[in-house]
Amino acid sequence: MLxxxxxxxxxxxxCLFQDLSFQLEAGELLYVQGPNxxxxxxLLRALCGLVLPESGEVRWKSQNIRRLGEEYHRELAYVxxxxxxxxxxxxxxxxxxxGRLHGVATDSGRAEAxxxxxxxxxCAELPGKVLSQGQKRRVALASxxxxxxxxxxxxxxxxxxxxxxxxxxxGLLSEHLDGGGMAVLTTHQEVEIIGHRARHxxxxx
Amino acid sequence: MGAALxxxxxxDLTLALRRRADVLTTLFFFVIVASLFPLGIGPxxxxxxxxxPGVVWVAALLASMLSLGRLFSADYADGSLEQxxxxxxxxxxxxxxxxxxxxxxxGLPLVLMAPLLGIQYGLSPRALGILVLTLLLGxxxxxxxxAVGAALTLGLRxxxxxxxxxxxxxxxxxxxxxxxxxEAGINGLGAQAHLSLLGAVLVPSLILAPWAAGWALxxxxx
Numbered sequence: 001m002l003x004x005x006x007x008x009x010x011x012x013x014x015c016l017f018q019d020l021s022f023q024l025e026a027g028e029l030l031y032v033q034g035p036n037x038x039x040x041x042x043l044l045r046a047l048c049g050l051v052l053p054e055s056g057e058v059r060w061k062s063q064n065i066r067r068l069g070e071e072y073h074r075e076l077a078y079v080x081x082x083x084x085x086x087x088x089x090x091x092x093x094x095x096x097x098x099g100r101l102h103g104v105a106t107d108s109g110r111a112e113a114x115x116x117x118x119x120x121x122x123c124a125e126l127p128g129k130v131l132s133q134g135q136k137r138r139v140a141l142a143s144x145x146x147x148x149x150x151x152x153x154x155x156x157x158x159x160x161x162x163x164x165x166x167x168x169x170x171g172l173l174s175e176h177l178d179g180g181g182m183a184v185l186t187t188h189q190e191v192e193i194i195g196h197r198a199r200h201x202x203x204x205x
Numbered sequence: 206m207g208a209a210l211x212x213x214x215x216x217d218l219t220l221a222l223r224r225r226a227d228v229l230t231t232l233f234f235f236v237i238v239a240s241l242f243p244l245g246i247g248p249x250x251x252x253x254x255x256x257x258p259g260v261v262w263v264a265a266l267l268a269s270m271l272s273l274g275r276l277f278s279a280d281y282a283d284g285s286l287e288q289x290x291x292x293x294x295x296x297x298x299x300x301x302x303x304x305x306x307x308x309x310x311x312g313l314p315l316v317l318m319a320p321l322l323g324i325q326y327g328l329s330p331r332a333l334g335i336l337v338l339t340l341l342l343g344x345x346x347x348x349x350x351x352a353v354g355a356a357l358t359l360g361l362r363x364x365x366x367x368x369x370x371x372x373x374x375x376x377x378x379x380x381x382x383x384x385x386x387x388e389a390g391i392n393g394l395g396a397q398a399h400l401s402l403l404g405a406v407l408v409p410s411l412i413l414a415p416w417a418a419g420w421a422l423x424x425x426x427x
Contacts, residue, residue, distance in 0.1 A: 048291060049291075050287060050290065050291070050423075050426055050427065051427050052427060070293045070294065070295060071293075073291050073292060073293040074293040076291065078287065078288070078291050080284050080287050080288075081284070082282075082283060082284025082287070083283070083284055084283060084284035084285040084287060084288040085283065085284075085285075086220060086283065086285060087283070088219075088220050088223035088224060089219065089220070089223070093219070097212075097216050098288060100212040100216075101209070101212060101213075101288070101289065101292040101293075101294065101299075102292060102293060103208075103293065143288075
């Protein structure tokens with residue numbers, strides 16, 4: 001489904017990784033590991049199409065993601081290193097706005113359900129600027145649930161989360177993979193997602 | 206596509222409404238610059254009438270440029286720009302939505318304030334009408350061209366200065382036709398030709414600028 005072929009990424013003068021190839025099938029989870037500065041974030045951004053690789057390609061359903069464009073975006077949910085949560089909007093409004101961009105109707109109740117799932121109902125009406133780092137992270141993660149997406153790409157999703165939230169996320173990931181979804185994530189702590197095949201990509205500094 | 210455009214416009218208008226200080230800064234800048242000139246030049250009606258259209262236009266141009274920094278930078282800083290780029294909508298439509306919202310909060314108020322400022326320069330009602338019309342056609346062009354510059358300089362240190370250097374030369378035709386239309390109107394030559402030229406600048410910018418700005422955003426995000 002997701003295929004990476006001979007990917008080479010260069011940042012400035014430095015080659016981060018070269019000839020990286022792997023593939024990911026439905027229901028599989030991919031951990032991207034490596035020390036700081038080894039290019040984990042760059043790899044994830046290349047998988048999203050935000051970074052243009054030096055050579056090689058990323059394919060979705062055997063087609064280059066560059067060519068697929070919005071068609072690929074329809075199946076992709078990305079939670080980056082930054083949360084993308086607007087300070088001026090409430091938690092609920094943030095999700096509603098993100099949902100609208102992905103074609104989710106405002107009255108579908110998905111934003112409410114996503115907030116509830118991440119136990120954010122109590123701060124749904126609080127503006128982003130008063131939310132704690134962990135709460136903002138939860139809002140960003142809640143956006144994964146707005147529209148059904150086949151591929152989740154997450155950059156350090158467990159950062160700033162408390163133990164309980166990590167548990168919730170494990171549950172969500174597990175359900176996503178059970179439903180035939182795919183997930184790519186970077187993490188420092190190995191968080192066990194039980195009962196699923198996990199692949200590992202190790203980048204060296 | 207229409208729905209995506211509306212959603213982005215609504216999003217940015219809501220954000221602008223929650224940060225009113227930013228919006229008012231542009232308007233105050235415009236009002237103050239355009240009001241300082243009559244004070245500096247003195248009450249000589251003939252001189253003022255001659256300078257009025259140009260001064261109002263230059264003030265609008267500078268005010269519009271002042272507001273460009275806000276167009277993408279906040280979204281860039283908090284990561285929501287990545288989400289906008291990855292949304293399953295054509296990026297040009299998203300950018301057009303952002304530019305439209307930007308014009309509604311920082312261009313349209315200038316157009317509405319212009320007749321009041323024009324009175325200070327003793328412009329006739331007819332000249333005021335033409336002034337408003339030229340600004341109505343011209344300020345969207347300023348926002349559109351400015352969006353390309355803002356997208357190109359996103360995340361750069363000293364981007365504010367760079368964006369002025371990039372964008373100001375491109376603003377020149379708009380300034381010439383805009384101020385020229387009002388002068389031609391005052392002199393009884395008819396503003397038709399200048400207005401048509403302004404319109405002729407607006408249409409291609411409306412088509413090309415969102416696309417170019419989207420392309421520039423992708424580069425800036427890399």
